[in-house]
Structures are given as C-alpha cells and as structure tokens.
Amino acid sequence: MTGPAIRLPARGTPGRQILEEMSGLRAHDADWRGGRTWSLVYYAGEEVEDLIKKAYTMFIAENGLNPGAFPSLRKFETEVVAMTADMLGGGPEAAGTMTSCGTESIMMAVKTYRDKARDEHPEISSPEMVLPETAHPAFYKAAHYFGVKAVRIPVGTDFRADAGAMRDAVNDNTILMVGSAPSYPHGVIDPIKDLAALAMEKGIGFHVDACLGGFLLPFVRKLGYPVPDFDLRVPGVTSISADVHKYGFAAKGASTVIYRDKSLRRHQFYVFTDWSGGIYAHPTMTGTRPGGSFAAAWAVMKHLGEEGYLRLADTIMKTAKKLMEGINSIPGLRVLGRPDMSVFAFASDSFDIYALGDAMDARGWRLDRQQRPPCLHMMVTPAHEKIAGLFLSDLRECARAVAENTSAVPEGTAAMYGMLGTLPDRGVIKDFVLNFMDDLMSAK
Ligand SMILES: Cc1ncc(COP(=O)(O)O)c(C=O)c1O
Known part of the structure; x- marks a missing residue:
C-alpha cells in the first residue's frame, strides 16, 4: 500500500446529493430513536431535539x-x-x-x-x-x-x-x-x-x-x-x-x-x-x-426547567423499575446490586450472559457487555418507555432459548469475551484491542 485509497474528490458534489448519501448511511446505525440502544444517546423526544438542533x-x-x-x-x-x-x-x-x-x-x-x-x-x-x-x-x-x-x-x-x-x-x-x-x-x-x-x-x-x-x-x-x-x-x-x-x-x-x-x-x-x-x-x-x-x-x-426535568425523571424511573422487575422475574437472570437510579446491569448464574447479548443483538437490541462479573448493561431514557414491554418479552424468549441450548459452541461476542476471559495476560488483551482499534480507525 502506498497510501490511503480514499482521497479528497477532485470535483465537488452538490450539497443535496451529499445529504442524501449521508442519510442513507444512517440506515445501518443504532436505532436510538426507536429505543433500541441502551447507551450513547439520551433522547427526550422530538420537541427537545428540534430545539437543541436549532x-x-x-x-x-x-x-x-x-x-x-x-x-x-x-x-x-x-x-x-x-x-x-x-x-x-x-x-x-x-x-x-x-x-x-x-x-x-x-x-x-x-x-x-x-x-x-x-x-x-x-x-x-x-x-x-x-x-x-x-x-x-x-x-x-x-x-x-x-x-x-x-x-x-x-x-x-x-x-x-x-x-x-x-x-x-x-x-x-x-x-x-x-x-x-x-x-x-x-x-x-x-x-x-x-x-x-x-x-x-x-x-x-x-x-x-x-x-x-x-x-x-x-x-x-x-x-x-x-x-x-x-x-x-x-x-x-x-x-x-x-x-x-x-x-x-x-x-x-x-x-x-x-x-x-x-x-x-x-x-x-x-x-x-x-x-x-x-x-x-x-x-x-x-x-x-x-x-x-x-x-x-x-x-x-431553560426550556425544560425543573418542571420538565421532573417529568422526564418520573418517566425514566418508572420505566427503569419496570425493566428491573421484569428482568428479575426471568428465570436465570438477576439485576446486580441495588441500583440507585436508571442505570444497571444484569447477570446470569445459569447460562452465558454474552450469548444472551448476542441473541438480543440478532433481534436488533444493542446491550453493552461488561466484565467482572460478566453482565449486560442498560441505561434507561425516556425513549424506552414505549418499548420496555417488547424488550422484556424478547429478553424472556432469548433467555429461554440460551438456557435450553447450553451445549452450543459460543459464537460472536460470547466467543470473544469467553476467549478474552481465559487469558490471564492483560497485555495480550491490550494488543488485541489496539489491533481492533487500528482497524476501526481505518477508512474502508
Ligand atoms: C459515570 C461516568 N463518568 C464519566 C463518563 C464519561 O463521559 P463522556 O463519555 O461524556 O466523556 C461516563 C460516560 O458514560 C460515565 O458514565
């Protein structure tokens, strides 16, 4: 390789065309508006989004x-x-x-x-x-x-x-x-x-x-x-x-x-x-x-004021409570510790929690993986109010499937975390992550 394959275009492109292309690129991004992500984006609805954009x-x-x-x-x-x-x-x-x-x-x-x-x-x-x-x-x-x-x-x-x-x-x-x-x-x-x-x-x-x-x-x-x-x-x-x-x-x-x-x-x-x-x-x-x-x-x-933040906090806390209670009622799953607000993690004592994460990925949910102990992570925002029920029913089904299939060979992130978990040398893991970052930060 003599240099990056992607270069500044010699000629410009009309703005409208650029924006169309960009909007197409979003199709594969995490669906935060639909409440499918549990980190990275805090969405308080269209009115707030419109104001902050302006x-x-x-x-x-x-x-x-x-x-x-x-x-x-x-x-x-x-x-x-x-x-x-x-x-x-x-x-x-x-x-x-x-x-x-x-x-x-x-x-x-x-x-x-x-x-x-x-x-x-x-x-x-x-x-x-x-x-x-x-x-x-x-x-x-x-x-x-x-x-x-x-x-x-x-x-x-x-x-x-x-x-x-x-x-x-x-x-x-x-x-x-x-x-x-x-x-x-x-x-x-x-x-x-x-x-x-x-x-x-x-x-x-x-x-x-x-x-x-x-x-x-x-x-x-x-x-x-x-x-x-x-x-x-x-x-x-x-x-x-x-x-x-x-x-x-x-x-x-x-x-x-x-x-x-x-x-x-x-x-x-x-x-x-x-x-x-x-x-x-x-x-x-x-x-x-x-x-x-x-x-x-x-x-x-200025827009939300105390009144607006209280309203959003009420929705967030009710939704978080519903989710935590729902998770605790699923056989094999338990919320870790006693979370004080809307951020929490859940683990399993009976099956591979990362395999559950992968099964949920396949249904379009994005749950962050954590370690020590292995668990999945959630941060609840107002965007989750409407999808909490659907999330819990998907989670229940996926948990049952993973629990019934414990002899399956781990794939996806379950395999990766499983492999990383067996490596006592954290330096090897660091090298692995650095290689991954090199790849992630390279134009494709
Ligand atoms: C407790 C805590 N502190 C600090 C940070 C870092 O914030 P940022 O990602 O905005 O740098 C985070 C991010 O999630 C966090 O949860």
Whole structure:
C-alpha cells in the first residue's frame, strides 16, 4: 500500500446529493430513536431535539475560545455552570467551566488537584489518587496523561466503594479521592459522605463523578425516591462533574466541572504568556470550543426547567423499575446490586450472559457487555418507555432459548469475551484491542 485509497474528490458534489448519501448511511446505525440502544444517546423526544438542533446551528460558527468576542457564549457557559452548581448544592462561591464531555471534566479535575498539590506541596513528587475500581476509565486516562498514580480499590459486594479500604490506601502522596454518583457499571452511588469526611480529615480533595447522575438524581430525589447525599452539600466534596449531554438532554459536547470555590478552579486554567501569537489563556483542555454545544445546553436547561426535568425523571424511573422487575422475574437472570437510579446491569448464574447479548443483538437490541462479573448493561431514557414491554418479552424468549441450548459452541461476542476471559495476560488483551482499534480507525 502506498497510501490511503480514499482521497479528497477532485470535483465537488452538490450539497443535496451529499445529504442524501449521508442519510442513507444512517440506515445501518443504532436505532436510538426507536429505543433500541441502551447507551450513547439520551433522547427526550422530538420537541427537545428540534430545539437543541436549532440552538446548536444558530451558534455553529461561534468559538468559545474567546468569550470576549462572543458575549452570548460567555452568558451560556456561565449560566449553565451557575444553574448546575445551584442544582448540585454549590454555594455562592462555587465556580466551574463547561467542557466537551465527562471525560474532559474528569481530566480537568485531576489536573486541577495535581497542579494545586504542585503549588502547595512541592514535597510530593509522585502524586496519587485513590479511587474505587468502578470509577470511570476517564480517571485512568487522566492519571496516564498527567502523571498521577491511580490507586484502585476493590468495591464491596454491593458494588459500592469500600470506604475502609480506601482509607487504608491514603498516604502522604495522596492528593485526591474519588467517588461516583452513580457508577457507570452498576448504577450505584458510592458512600460519598464517608469518603468525603475521610478526604476532609486527610486534608485532600474529593471529586464526585456525577457525569451520569448530576442531571437526574436531584429530580429523582424531589420525586420522593431515596437518594443519599452525593453533591457539594456534603462537607468535604470539593468538586463534581455533571454532563448536560447525558440526562440533561443537551446536544453532544456539553459537560460541566464545578469546584467548591474559585481558588480551586484557578488550578484548572492554563496560561502561556510568552507566545509570539499573544498571551494564551485557556480554561479547559481543548482549544477551539464549539459555541453550538454551549448554546444547546443553555437552551435545553431553560426550556425544560425543573418542571420538565421532573417529568422526564418520573418517566425514566418508572420505566427503569419496570425493566428491573421484569428482568428479575426471568428465570436465570438477576439485576446486580441495588441500583440507585436508571442505570444497571444484569447477570446470569445459569447460562452465558454474552450469548444472551448476542441473541438480543440478532433481534436488533444493542446491550453493552461488561466484565467482572460478566453482565449486560442498560441505561434507561425516556425513549424506552414505549418499548420496555417488547424488550422484556424478547429478553424472556432469548433467555429461554440460551438456557435450553447450553451445549452450543459460543459464537460472536460470547466467543470473544469467553476467549478474552481465559487469558490471564492483560497485555495480550491490550494488543488485541489496539489491533481492533487500528482497524476501526481505518477508512474502508
Ligand atoms: C459515570 C461516568 N463518568 C464519566 C463518563 C464519561 O463521559 P463522556 O463519555 O461524556 O466523556 C461516563 C460516560 O458514560 C460515565 O458514565
């Protein structure tokens, strides 16, 4: 091969034709509008979609890199952050920024604590953070990028962080502790109060990853469901991340990271004063910041308001309850732990759960596979209300078929996960995944 087979076309194509081709390409994409996916897309219906599209396109060209040039974007960002901080118990001193995703918010938080430690504790040459094994991989990415050692602590049998074990892991190099509200794999909230009290006692930062729960738990609690304290109201919580593009129903590219006060946020900023292009000052990781995602986040929060979010949370929680009860009533299946909101996983003690995933794939459902223990993952959104019954009847039929066919040789992802599960050397698995990524990221 001398170079990529796909090249910039020598001649242009009319826009209408391009759009037709693009719309055809969607035919093979996951059907999120029909509620067939259980991750990646948070859909609150046509009205919200229409609004965020219009808001996004209105500001599609504007660049949040320089809020001085675009006071509109500055208003959107600061007000999204202020509304979110208020929702999550931040006092008048709370301060934050928008970022492009939950991962960036988490990475910014880790960088903030690292830089704070550099300023205030220069004697710490190898900073560490202590986190439950269920914490999102964004923390490991941050650890890798920013030179902070991630000390990973097993969770309890209820899948929640083990505060005692985390206490034992804190040492003189620890700059940060982490908890999730809720965790992605099992949808449970870590014991934030205990963890934050410990962080306060040790004089270190405590970040709550509420990327998933930040825009749902406040409303779930208002609806009367039991929700333990998880946000900036808890003494010792020094920062929190919450994604507007998840249960806030904004367009993609909208998350928030919020600190207890401005003095902490300052460590997030990056300033370079000696560039020939001028003084460069930037709040987050990316350079150019898409105005459309700030605009759409602001628009959807103003549009839905507390009333709209409560209505959506009610639908989500009722649908999640129906699904969890339905799954628990299927022979051989059980929901893991006691999920606190609408995110959960289910496993089987009697048959290969990945084979069930494959059988459901064949019926057009997309369920994410998880490991340790093997299970399938679901995140419920309002789009699932209408299809919950159909999903459960398909799941019951597929579970029966898989249970009756236990001698079948695994195929598809069941075979792949089965093979990966037998490999003790995680380096081999990493190589396998890297090869897979090379393939995925190549034009075909
Ligand atoms: C708990 C949690 N934290 C962080 C993230 C990362 O968010 P993003 O995919 O927007 O980077 C996710 C994504 O699902 C998540 O569930």
